[in-house]
Amino acid sequence: xxxxxxxALVLLxxxxxxxxxxxxxxxxxxxxxxxxxxxxxxxxxxxSANKQAVRDLRTLRDAAIILETYKYEPECDRLVAIIxxxxxxxxxxxxxxxxxxxxxxxDMMEARQPKAPAAxxxxxxxx
Numbered sequence: 171x172x173x174x175x176x177x178a179l180v181l182l183x184x185x186x187x188x189x190x191x192x193x194x195x196x197x198x199x200x201x202x203x204x205x206x207x208x209x210x211x212x213x214x215x216x217x218s219a220n221k222q223a224v225r226d227l228r229t230l231r232d233a234a235i236i237l238e239t240y241k242y243e244p245e246c247d248r249l250v251a252i253i254x255x256x257x258x259x260x261x262x263x264x265x266x267x268x269x270x271x272x273x274x275x276x277d278m279m280e281a282r283q284p285k286a287p288a289a290x291x292x293x294x295x296x297x
Contacts, residue, residue: 197238197241197243198234198237198238198242198243198246198247198250199238200231200234200235200238200246200250203250203253203254205227205231205234205250205253205254205257206228206231208253208254208257208258209224209227209228209231209253209257212257212260214260214261214264215227215257215260215263215264220260220264223260223263223264226263227253227256227257227263230249230252230253230256231253233249234246234249234250234253237249
């Protein structure tokens with residue numbers, strides 16, 4: 171009886187271990203992806219005319235770090251793949267970031283500014 175119980179427990183432990191290790195998804199590894207090195211290593215991106223493309227890539231990198239922190243691994247992995255693709259092909263990144271619409275740029279800058287919650291109107295006293 172003890173042998174049967176011990177064998178059942180060992181089999182249960184082994185199957186649970188195999189199940190959890192087989193199904194465990196590796197966390198998104200932004201640091202291991204060496205995104206900053208990929209961005210900084212491209213001479214095209216070091217040109218002053220391409221500062222916005224570099225800022226955009228670094229903003230995406232920061233977003234991937236946030237996704238990683240909040241355990242959104244699939245989204246983080248996807249964003250890391252996008253950053254790698256854009257950093258590997260700087261001409262495409264520069265071409266895609268070439269929107270010069272000033273109103274759109276102003277709207278984006280305004281959207282980036284934190285907004286304070288609307289102040290509540292003071293309650294009026296009934297007369």
